Amino acid sequence: MMQMNKNTITHKSPNATFNSIVFKNKENISALLISVMLALIFGFNSPLHPWIKGEAGVDSSVFKTVTMMMERGYMPYRDSFDHKGPVIYIFNWFGNRLCPYIGIWIIEIIAITITFFLMYKIARLSCGITASFISALTAVSLLFIYYEGGNFTEEYAMPCIAAGLYYFLDYLINNKINNKRIIISGICLGIVLMLRPNMISVWIVYCVMIAIVLTKKKEFKKLLGFALWFSLGIAVVIVPVLIWLIANNDLYYFFQDYIIFNRKYTSTEGGRILFSSKWSAFFHFSESSVYIIALFSILYHLRNKKAINISYLVYLVLTVVLMVMSGQIYGHYGMILVPAVVYPISLVFGDVQRIKETNTSQALIILISLYLLSVMIMPNWLGTIKGIASIYEKKDDISNNSLATEFKYIIENTTDEDDKISVYGNWDIIYVLSNRAHATRYSYLFPIGQVMPEIMDEYMESLQEELPRIIIVQNGRYDENIQSFLDDNDYQLRYSSNPNNQSDSYMLFIKK
Numbered sequence: 072m073m074q075m076n077k078n079t080i081t082h083k084s085p086n087a088t089f090n091s092i093v094f095k096n097k098e099n100i101s102a103l104l105i106s107v108m109l110a111l112i113f114g115f116n117s118p119l120h121p122w123i124k125g126e127a128g129v130d131s132s133v134f135k136t137v138t139m140m141m142e143r144g145y146m147p148y149r150d151s152f153d154h155k156g157p158v159i160y161i162f163n164w165f166g167n168r169l170c171p172y173i174g175i176w177i178i179e180i181i182a183i184t185i186t187f188f189l190m191y192k193i194a195r196l197s198c199g200i201t202a203s204f205i206s207a208l209t210a211v212s213l214l215f216i217y218y219e220g221g222n223f224t225e226e227y228a229m230p231c232i233a234a235g236l237y238y239f240l241d242y243l244i245n246n247k248i249n250n251k252r253i254i255i256s257g258i259c260l261g262i263v264l265m266l267r268p269n270m271i272s273v274w275i276v277y278c279v280m281i282a283i284v285l286t287k288k289k290e291f292k293k294l295l296g297f298a299l300w301f302s303l304g305i306a307v308v309i310v311p312v313l314i315w316l317i318a319n320n321d322l323y324y325f326f327q328d329y330i331i332f333n334r335k336y337t338s339t340e341g342g343r344i345l346f347s348s349k350w351s352a353f354f355h356f357s358e359s360s361v362y363i364i365a366l367f368s369i370l371y372h373l374r375n376k377k378a379i380n381i382s383y384l385v386y387l388v389l390t391v392v393l394m395v396m397s398g399q400i401y402g403h404y405g406m407i408l409v410p411a412v413v414y415p416i417s418l419v420f421g422d423v424q425r426i427k428e429t430n431t432s433q434a435l436i437i438l439i440s441l442y443l444l445s446v447m448i449m450p451n452w453l454g455t456i457k458g459i460a461s462i463y464e465k466k467d468d469i470s471n472n473s474l475a476t477e478f479k480y481i482i483e484n485t486t487d488e489d490d491k492i493s494v495y496g497n498w499d500i501i502y503v504l505s506n507r508a509h510a511t512r513y514s515y516l517f518p519i520g521q522v523m524p525e526i527m528d529e530y531m532e533s534l535q536e537e538l539p540r541i542i543i544v545q546n547g548r549y550d551e552n553i554q555s556f557l558d559d560n561d562y563q564l565r566y567s568s569n570p571n572n573q574s575d576s577y578m579l580f581i582k583k
Contacts, residue, residue: 106187122466131222132499148324189233194417202420210413215451217405225406231259233410257304337396348398365412496545510539
């Protein structure tokens with residue numbers, strides 16, 4: 072048999088190329104539609120679903136409070152302290168433009184849809200269509216664990232991480248790259264930097280790796296081009312944000328709240344964050360079955376001694392290391408692991424598909440898929456789907472039984488919209504529900520007042536100057552500081568959720 076010379080060029084027929092493009096487009100459209108459907112089903116886990124209209128979580132309420140202040144002409148950081156990046160408030164602001172209060176749910180669905188779709192695309196770099204869906208769904212099973220009600224910085228970082236990861240892998244595996252992809256990857260990094268900077272491990276690892284590879288090949292011109300287009304993408308996000316902050320005299324406060332405070336928040340200063348806490352947190356996020364499967368898959372593929380597998384191992388470990396810098400075990404931190412684990416899981420299916428005995432390969436894929444579907448995938452989805460009918464039946468019910476709603480009515484009936492109130496604790500849903508601005512820079516005090524005691528001093532001084540109409544004390548927060556202030560300034564107890572135990576009571580005080 073005559074063998075082709077290595078220089079022989081083979082050409083695909085126009086019909087074959089056209090059919091390949093059509094098939095690829097159909098596959099992408101189908102994958103996108105399935106991603107939309109899955110995101111909408113998963114969206115029932117959010118208290119902000121339009122049929123649920125529940126109370127936002129603690130962090131989500133803070134972001135909504137900052138957004139409410141922005142709508143009144145105030146600025147984050149300068150007028151409303153928080154230590155997350157400005158993009159989270161911008162997303163919530165856009166959500167409110169779509170629909171007050173629950174509009175951010177639409178932004179969440181878009182973010183989850185993009186994440187699901189890109190995770191499928193990542194898996195397709197290693198295995199077939201069915202196996203890619205199984206791989207993506209297996210990775211998504213982590214989201215049920217770490218979602219915690221949503222509207223977190225990690226949730227909006229997920230699609231950015233998935234996009235960056237897909238472009239890096241596609242370049243390293245298939246040498247597929249163009250300026251548009253590089254710019255988009257830079258934009259994604261810019262967004263994550265402006266959400267929370269300890270979620271950028273994928274760019275740290277692969278930018279360094281690609282720089283090393285191109286330097287070894289002495290392709291300096293290509294490296295410079297990559298760097299310029301990538302920097303342009305980052306600038307597209309960061310420059311407008313900085314201009315907005317500078318124009319509103321907010322850059323100093325942004326630096327203090329987002330950089331200085333977070334440095335103290337993740338340090339061992341004052342003995343608050345011990346190495347043992349970080350150590351425990353690291354293993355907490357590393358012990359899930361899905362993460363362990365991903366980790367051992369990469370370890371197994373190190374036998375190939377390919378730089379992509381070595382770098383991916385670094386990426387998996389570095390992601391968790393950066394996640395636990397604060398030493399806190401907040402479940403929502405783990406959301407950024409969802410896009411990270413899909414590629415190693417897809418490698419398992421890719422290995423099976425390369426087994427020469429076709430029947431053996433198919434049997435193994437079926438067995439692995441059945442195991443993953445029955446143990447890791449379906450229980451969570453079925454649990455969500457099972458509750459949809461009940462949610463639909465109650466969608467028009469208006470529940471006035473929650474404690475926050477009771478406080479809302481008292482505030483609305485005893486204050487004007489221009490009156491300011493203050494919560495001594497961390498219960499920002501009160502500002503959102505009552506539509507009242509907060510007194511002082513601080514809508515909440517804990518744990519930030521413990522990280523930086525000077526915050527507590529500043530709060531008490533500002534409270535003395537402003538003397539808001541209403542002060543609410545969260546349960547467990549009634550201490551000497553607030554008690555002395557209330558007594559010295561003639562505040563009267565108007566409502567207590569537990570009159571027999573002040574230390575375990577939500578209390579509302581009104582200025583006489």
